[in-house]
Amino acid sequence: MEIERKWMVVGWPEGLEQTEVYKMDQGYISVRPTVRIRREALQGGRTALVLCFKGAGGLSREEIETEINAELFAKLEHLIGKPLIHKERRGYRLPGGLTLEVNCVDPDLPTAFWYAEVEYETEAQALAWDPAACGLADYLHDECTGKPGSSMGEYWLKTRGEEPSPKGEAGIFNL
Numbered sequence: 001m002e003i004e005r006k007w008m009v010v011g012w013p014e015g016l017e018q019t020e021v022y023k024m025d026q027g028y029i030s031v032r033p034t035v036r037i038r039r040e041a042l043q044g045g046r047t048a049l050v051l052c053f054k055g056a057g058g059l060s061r062e063e064i065e066t067e068i069n070a071e072l073f074a075k076l077e078h079l080i081g082k083p084l085i086h087k088e089r090r091g092y093r094l095p096g097g098l099t100l101e102v103n104c105v106d107p108d109l110p111t112a113f114w115y116a117e118v119e120y121e122t123e124a125q126a127l128a129w130d131p132a133a134c135g136l137a138d139y140l141h142d143e144c145t146g147k148p149g150s151s152m153g154e155y156w157l158k159t160r161g162e163e164p165s166p167k168g169e170a171g172i173f174n175l
Contacts (some may be wrong), residue, residue: 002063003126003161004119006150008142011114012102015091015135019099025084027077028160031153037068037076039084049073058146060123082160085152093135094118105152109160116140 025040034054038091048067055062068076077084080122092100101123102116116139120126144150 001059002119003121003123004060004066004117005126005129005143005145006115006117007131007140008144008150009102009114009127009139012090012104013092013116013136013139015098016094016100019093020091022087022089022091024087024089026081026152027080027084028089028153028156029076029080031157034153036153037073037080037122039073059126073172085156085159094138099130100136105155105158109159111155113155 016120021043023041023043024038026036029037033056034052036052036054038050039047040050040054049070049072050065051068051072052066053062053064086108088104088107090102092102094100098118098120100116100118102114104112104114106112118126118129120129131137148154
């Protein structure tokens, strides 16, 4: 079960200890239900290739992730046939053992945007957490948890379209 809150943000936060940096590429086989592939390259660490299934939901939803090999990833990327979304994700330590993950999405495109998320152990913890308690009220003021149209899948539809290109050919997305 994935329990998280999300916010639209601008830029990287200031005054927090950065714990990790990932470069990611992800694409969607399906948005409803969510079936996605992602290449996650940890700076100074390993690269994981992940196949992910996500159920419907807002604050919490089922999520199943499994690592796959490079051959299967390449086949699925070919099946998708569209440019993958590029992301940089930075993790920041928060009080109470939580992590703020901030993502810069498609930084070289006109559709670039930023969002942040925090994952929790329980829904009660998620609902009780206050960004102001750790000095982030100004940074995390635009919450979009469960807001229609605010998922990465919706961004995929807007910028790449839902269906894979015929025969896996690379497509040019319409904005």
